[in-house]
Amino acid sequence: MSNVNRILDEIRETNLSYLLLAQQLIREDKAEASFRLGISEQVAEVLNNLTTAQILRIASTNMLICRFRFDDEVVWNLLTSHSKDRSVSNVHAAILMSCQLHEQVTVNLNS
Numbered sequence: 001m002s003n004v005n006r007i008l009d010e011i012r013e014t015n016l017s018y019l020l021l022a023q024q025l026i027r028e029d030k031a032e033a034s035f036r037l038g039i040s041e042q043v044a045e046v047l048n049n050l051t052t053a054q055i056l057r058i059a060s061t062n063m064l065i066c067r068f069r070f071d072d073e074v075v076w077n078l079l080t081s082h083s084k085d086r087s088v089s090n091v092h093a094a095i096l097m098s099c100q101l102h103e104q105v106t107v108n109l110n111s
Helices: 002-028 030-037 041-048 052-059 071-077 086-110
Strands: none
Touching: 002 030, 002 052, 002 071, 052 086
């Protein structure tokens, strides 16, 4: 049972760290934060307006509130590439991710 409690504590800590980082990034540059976090402007606005009490309450859930946004094997292969020109792989991965974000925003706007 202690292993389960340890994992739940780590999930809560991760949630809190993620929310605080997200809020900091959003307050510094909302457009860049939306891209880096893979969230819409509406979600960025919600996160930006959260109070400390709300952040603590959300963070205390036993489910991770963040997720891997790389669900494409190509992106993972680019990010884990051991090629000489790692910066090119990172640029390719960023382009693919920005296209995915653009597609998500377009779908959300049209629905």
